[in-house]
Amino acid sequence: MLKIRSLITLAIAAVLLALPAAALAQNTSSVTGTANIRPPATLPTNAVVTMQLADVSHQGAPAQVIAEQSFSTNGAQAPFPFTLPYDKARISTSGVYIVQGNIKVNGQLRYTTTVAYRVITQGSPTNVAVTMDAVGTLPNTASGTGLLLGALLLGALLLVTRLLRLRLLSQPSLLR
Numbered sequence: 001m002l003k004i005r006s007l008i009t010l011a012i013a014a015v016l017l018a019l020p021a022a023a024l025a026q027n028t029s030s031v032t033g034t035a036n037i038r039p040p041a042t043l044p045t046n047a048v049v050t051m052q053l054a055d056v057s058h059q060g061a062p063a064q065v066i067a068e069q070s071f072s073t074n075g076a077q078a079p080f081p082f083t084l085p086y087d088k089a090r091i092s093t094s095g096v097y098i099v100q101g102n103i104k105v106n107g108q109l110r111y112t113t114t115v116a117y118r119v120i121t122q123g124s125p126t127n128v129a130v131t132m133d134a135v136g137t138l139p140n141t142a143s144g145t146g147l148l149l150g151a152l153l154l155g156a157l158l159l160v161t162r163l164l165r166l167r168l169l170s171q172p173s174l175l176r
Contacts, residue, residue: 027088031067031119033128034079035101037111041134045075047105051130053084056116057095066090066097079129095121099128109135 031053037043050070054063067084084099091097097120103111111132118124 028085029088029126030083030085031099031126031128032081032083033099033130034081035130035132036079037103037132037134039134040078043073043077043103043110044105045073047073047103047110049073049080049082049101049103051082051084051099051101053086053119054098054100055090055095056098057092063098063100091120093121097121097124099130101130101132103132111135 035049035051048070049072050068052065052069053067054065056063067086069082069084071080073080082101096118099117099119100113102109102113111134113130114133115131117128117130119126119128
C-alpha cells in the first residue's frame, strides 16, 4: 500500500512539474527566415550575425526587442537561416513587429537592415527573407556622385551670393 501511494505521489509530482513546460510550449511561436547581404561579398570567419524580433508599435519610442539570435558565421556565407522564438503573450494583434539584423566583424558594423520587415500581425508572415545592406556604401554610386556635385554647387552658389551681398552693403553707391 505504501508503494502505491509513493508511486501515485511521484506521478502527480511529475505531472505538476510538466504542466508549466507544456503551457510554455503552447504559448510560444517563432519567426523564421533567411538573411542575405547586398552587395554579395565573402565574409570573414569571425563575422557575427545578429537577428532581432522587435516591437515598433509605439511611434517615437525605441524598438523593444522581443527575441534575439546571434551566431558566428564560422566561414559560412549568406544566406543565413535564423529562428526567433517568442512568447505569444507579448504579441498584441494591433501591434507592429519587425525583424531587423546586422553583421559585425571585429565589433565593427558591416551590414544592417535598412528596410522594416514586418512580421506576425496584420496579415504579415512569420517567415521572411531579410536583406542587409553594406554600411557606408551608396547603393548607386552614379546618383551618389550627382548628389555630391549638387551639394558642392549649391554651397558655391550660397558663398557667391553672400559675398555679393556683403560687397553691396559695404558700398551703398552700387545700390543706386
